[in-house]
Amino acid sequence: MTSFVRNQWYVAAYGSEIGRTLFSRTVCSEPLLLWRTEAGAVTAMADRCVHRRFPLSQQPSRLDGDQVVCGYHGFTYGADGACVSVPGQQRIPRTARLATYPVVEQDSFVWVWIGEPEGADAELIPRAPWLDRPGWSVVSGMEPLAARYGLLVDNLLDLSHETYLHGGYIGTPEVAETPITTEVDEAAGIVRVSRHMEDAACPPFYAESTGIEGRITRWQDIEYHAPCLYLLHSRIAPVGTPPPRSDGSDPGAFHVEVVYAITPETDGSTHDFWAVARDFALEDEKVTDFLRENNRTVVLQDVVALEVLEKAVASEPPGRQELSINIDTGGLAARRILGRLREEGERRPEPATR
Ligand code: FES
Ligand SMILES: [Fe+2]
Secondary structure, three states, X not given: OOOOOOOEEEEEEEHHHOOOOOEEEEEOOEEEEEEEOOOOOEEEEEOOOOOOOOOOOOOOOEEEOOEEEOOOOOOEEEOOOEEEEOOOOOOOOOOOEOOEXXXXXXXXXXXXXXXXXXXXXXXXXXXXXXXXXXXXXXXXXXXXXXOOHHHHHHHHHOHHHHHHHOEOOOEOHHHHHOOOEEEEEOOOOEEXXXXXXXXXXXXXXXXXXXXXXXXEEEEEEEEEEOOOEEEEEEEEEEOOOOOOOOOOOOOOOEEEEEEEEEEEEEOOEEEEEEEEEEOOOOOOHHHHHHHHHHHHHXXXXXXXXXXXXXXXXXXXXXXXXXXXXXXXXXXXXXHHHHHHHHHHHHHOOOOOOO
């Protein structure tokens, strides 16, 4: 029994990470081998040779055209996972096949389906179109987090912590002071948390990047698509700027789309993918560099805090009580949805090929 939600799409990598070399990343405790075929398609398969379990991502294993050659005794696999040659004999055992994973490359991410392949419907993958669209500039990264993924979900759904943990970067007093509204779409597995600050201090993250000097209207509209994708629609405008028009245009404001992909690595570790897309100062390298450095610093502040928290939680007996208040409404809704998805994911039978 693990805490993972199976039969779901997860971000395994940025598309830019995967090329013509063997790349490995563990998702939901499944070690994946990722590589790009000569035609450019990303493939994902088990990163363990069927012979003696040597990790195929490790030297001297290698890619030879569209085949993976195990570096231990030479078992060779095609892009479909089937073994095409073994040493010392003509006959290839029928079971000599690597499990493969459905893959979709979209919005700069490589999504993999963890579960029974027949359930992998690409239409279910939530979108983050700003990451790969004209009119937006993007900085991004991934930080390893030695904490269970649920702690990162809690963290991102309750941004009141910005005031305390990220003061001097993105936090100001108004974030913690302003009440939230929460909407939950149980069926779709989406939690929305909004906090609209009509007259707030402008934190350095936005003052430096937008050039705004006075106070701001600051809207934070979160959309969490359980289990993996988190979107923060951030709107920043000088106080007094008209609100968005009915057609959705909003020429007086600056828009930042903060995207996280929260991918469990193991029960106690998480891949913390983060990206910041902006619709202003598109070509300004100084703004790009500033946002990359500043956001990474903020992400690392969370990483440090969550790793401390993981140690504390892991050392306690199970069932230790927490105390929740209004700010936790979104996080509690997310936990409820994840619990339901986990149960649904476990009820399905294991596929015969795994
Ligand atoms: S472990 Fe891969 S060929 Fe033996
Ligand atoms: Fe944070």
